[in-house]
Amino acid sequence: xxxxxxxxxxxxxxxxxxxxxxxxxxxxxxxxxxxxxxxxxxxxxxxxxxxxxxxxxxxxxxxxxxxxxxxxxxxxxxxxxxxxxxxxxxxxxxxxxxxxxxxxxxxxxxxxxxxxxxxxxxxxxxxxxxxxxxxxxxxxxxxxxxxxxxxxxxxxxxxxxxxxxxxxxxxxxxxxxxxxxxxxxxxxxxxxxxxxxxxxxxxxxxxxxxxxxxxxxxxxxxxxxxxxxxxxxxxxxxxxxxxxxxxxxxxxxxxxxxxxxxxxxxxxxxxxxxxxxxxxxxxxxxxxxxxxxxxxxxxxxxxxxxxxxxxxxxxxxxxxxxxxxxxxxxxxxxxxxxxxxxxxxxxxxxxxxxxxxxxxxxxxxxxxxxxxxxxxxxxxxxxxxxxxxxxxxxxxxxxxxxxxxxxxxxxxxxxxxxxxxxxxxxxxxxxxxxxxxxxxxxxxxxxxxxxxxxxxxxxxxxxxxxxxxxxxxxxxxxx
Numbered sequence: 143x144x145x146x147x148x149x150x151x152x153x154x155x156x157x158x159x160x161x162x163x164x165x166x167x168x169x170x171x172x173x174x175x176x177x178x179x180x181x182x183x184x185x186x187x188x189x190x191x192x193x194x195x196x197x198x199x200x201x202x203x204x205x206x207x208x209x210x211x212x213x214x215x216x217x218x219x220x221x222x223x224x225x226x227x228x229x230x231x232x233x234x235x236x237x238x239x240x241x242x243x244x245x246x247x248x249x250x251x252x253x254x255x256x257x258x259x260x261x262x263x264x265x266x267x268x269x270x271x272x273x274x275x276x277x278x279x280x281x282x283x284x285x286x287x288x289x290x291x292x293x294x295x296x297x298x299x300x301x302x303x304x305x306x307x308x309x310x311x312x313x314x315x316x317x318x319x320x321x322x323x324x325x326x327x328x329x330x331x332x333x334x335x336x337x338x339x340x341x342x343x344x345x346x347x348x349x350x351x352x353x354x355x356x357x358x359x360x361x362x363x364x365x366x367x368x369x370x371x372x373x374x375x376x377x378x379x380x381x382x383x384x385x386x387x388x389x390x391x392x393x394x395x396x397x398x399x400x401x402x403x404x405x406x407x408x409x410x411x412x413x414x415x416x417x418x419x420x421x422x423x424x425x426x427x428x429x430x431x432x433x434x435x436x437x438x439x440x441x442x443x444x445x446x447x448x449x450x451x452x453x454x455x456x457x458x459x460x461x462x463x464x465x466x467x468x469x470x471x472x473x474x475x476x477x478x479x480x481x482x483x484x485x486x487x488x489x490x491x492x493x494x495x496x497x498x499x500x501x502x503x504x505x506x507x508x509x510x511x512x513x514x515x516x517x518x519x520x521x522x523x524x525x526x527x528x529x530x531x532x533x534x535x536x537x538x539x540x541x542x543x544x545x546x547x548x549x550x551x552x553x554x555x556x557x558x559x560x561x562x563x564x565x566x567x568x569x570x571x572x573x574x575x576x577x578x579x580x581x582x583x584x585x586x587x588x589x590x591x592x593x594x595x596x597x598x599x600x601x602x603x604x605x606x607x608x609x610x611x612x613x614x615x616x617x618x619x620x621x
Contacts, residue, residue: 144234150248151248155354214248287321297335317329416443454498457501527595
């Protein structure tokens with residue numbers, strides 16, 4: 143069968159979308175003819191210059207504003223029509239979209255155009271926004287959507303495609319919602335993949351790497367989920383039990399990608415945390431060092447005592463250039479409340495050790511975590527100032543502190559002093575002191591503080607237009 147895999151705006155442009163590359167590998171193993179369409183990247187190159195800045199990190203609000211997206215789609219309708227034509231010209235009878243919160247609106251518009259041109263095309267959605275606890279139930283109700291993959295798509299999507307080939311239509315397949323005679327059928331959850339070593343190497347052959355911001359960079363993954371269970375995080379609940387690849391399997395994929403992409407120089411690990419299994423991380427480094435291959439790599443990491451100076455030096459020797467640590471707060475009191483498993487002293491040692499090993503240090507921070515006081519926030523500023531010489535960059539969370547429906551914060555609001563009902567973005571504490579404007583103010587303070595220290599990005603600073611929009615949305619919710 144001919145299958146189209148599509149990524150709509152807004153998504154990153156640094157390198158090709160990994161999800162499409164991985165699903166392409168799975169489907170090709172079943173001998174399907176696969177076509178990848180990175181509409182996100184294509185529209186960036188084809189749209190008028192006035193819209194190109196909308197792919198900048200600071201423009202994330204644009205893609206979630208329905209009025210703005212309607213205007214964008216109207217002004218770029220010919221480009222969207224052409225994208226739909228290209229997808230249908232491939233002969234694909236099944237069109238699968240990878241969907242994130244930022245790409246929902248354009249995805250719906252392109253799906254509408256495709257259905258208008260070919261009512262028999264089967265539209266399937268998958269990706270983070272299609273999780274059962276997010277938007278799955280709403281998305282399957284969309285008139286141009288035929289099925290939604292609600293969990294890991296690795297096995298569910300290939301099995302669903304196999305069912306379509308066999309029966310000529312959508313039918314029961316664990317891990318999906320689909321429509322049958324106007325009714326929505328819930329096929330239940332699918333068990334997560336247990337052995338990640340069996341996952342095929344991602345297939346990037348359908349992408350023009352030179353059209354991306356960093357054509358010498360690709361993504362891989364080494365694990366799913368996280369070993370921690372932070373109160374604000376949905377990773378463990380979404381992915382289930384933490385699973386990891388062997389160090390040899392990770393190395394084999396890196397070697398494969400280097401062989402098949404001659405200009406490849408940098409690997410980004412898209413794991414929630416690449417140091418969840420320190421033993422296998424060390425094994426991967428051993429293989430890279432022994433092989434003599436030359437590759438740079440980086441990713442997200444958790445602060446933990448196992449990040450010894452010896453390991454960090456080994457990682458540097460193996461090509462590690464940057465680690466982004468989920469610090470979130472410089473207050474031990476707040477860290478404890480959020481079920482973080484490290485002390486301030488451990489954080490200081492790991493950050494210093496990483497820096498002294500020659501690896502760039504990035505720190506992620508959140509704002510207004512439940513229970514955080516003004517004094518706690520000052521502790522965060524103090525931590526950054528005291529450890530400034532070991533820090534290369536600060537990444538402030540642009541949503542400040544979102545409360546997802548499957549997190550501990552959402553499930554136990556009284557324990558964390560959160561007022562009900564809970565709005566994921568505009569929630570507030572029972573005493574009213576921790577509200578959206580207060581979190582926005584702390585975000586701005588840390589951003590300016592980091593910029594002044596030379597470790598912040600000016601693009602993180604909110605424009606007056608952004609502030610006005612955010613506070614107006616907050617005000618609407620309050621009323």
